[in-house]
Amino acid sequence: MTIRSTLLKLHKYNFLLVLALALVTLVAVVKLQSLPQVQFLVFLCLIFFYLTWALLYHKLDKTLTLEVMLEYILTALLALVVAYGALL
């Protein structure tokens, strides 16, 4: 079984990966309240994962277009600038 076929099989559950990492990030952000730089780094990791996930998800789904990726990039940028403004 190739990696691609495995990924395709698990495709419908892919969103759970984002949800799981988001929950881990949420716990870390709450626990690391006294360390805003670390909080931001953790959040940055989530954003990198989110963008990578989006790329793979839409590639497998055959719905990867420039407009779709721009939606992810702009959402990620909005989340980042707002978090940066509050934390750093």
Added chain:
Amino acid sequence: MALHHWFIPHKETHKKAHFLSLEAFAAYIFLFLALQFSFHVINLVKPGVLGITSSIEKQDVIRLTNIERQKLGLPTVVENQVLDKAAEAKAQNMFAENYWAHFSPSGKDPWSFILGAGYKFSFAGENLAKNFSDSQSVVTAWMNSPSHRENVVNGKYKDIGVAVLDGTLNGQNTTLVVQMFGTTENLANLPSSPPTVNVGGTNHTLSVSQLEGIKPLATSLGTEQQSSQKVLVNQYMVSKSFGLALISLVLVLLLVDFIVLKRRGVFRIASHHLAHMVVLGVAAATLLTANPGSIL
């Protein structure tokens, strides 16, 4: 252009609401960055207008510090007027030289304030805090940081001095809290043991040359808490509220878009609503838990 098209997908084309378009996202980002930039400009042009409102009391900081020590069965520390004077001199120097650090740009170190005030210690320590809204959050932040906790719950200390001063730091109206600990007891029981200072979790053992270079502090210092300068705009709250408003707007519109498309039974090649909502939800939670205060 119909008003509802700004909030819900188009009835026929099923195109996203205008407020969810790429242009709208770019506008949100631009608006937030413009707000941050305007804060920087105001801090440069009109220093002291922006800042954080605070209600920190010196006696509360000492009381809460002692509560933390008592929890661990340690003896309480007693307020020392000379250490108060040293802490106040340190805070005043931070405003005068405009720095946020244990060591001043001109080379003044924490022990020069303690020894300069006339407190001949064998062991001392310094904790700093700024931009907290109340005394409890200051002490909690110190307790959550291992290097600051080391000072708060250090059994060697007998005395404490605290200064809470308002002033302008980097153009922003700031409340500084300086906490100094010390003991005059000879802990090593050696006649020539050098004094040691714990600064940011690092112990600095003072040399003879460092001790000889200490000058006494000017006597013009008072021990009263400096009166607070009126903060016109709490930039942190404005930034936080605006960020939360933007994220909430996008979250609600994404939810509406998701529900409307499901009801219409329409498939649209687009990004994953739930993934966006999860990431923006974490950003909102980060905003809610963020604190403007920082410790050193």
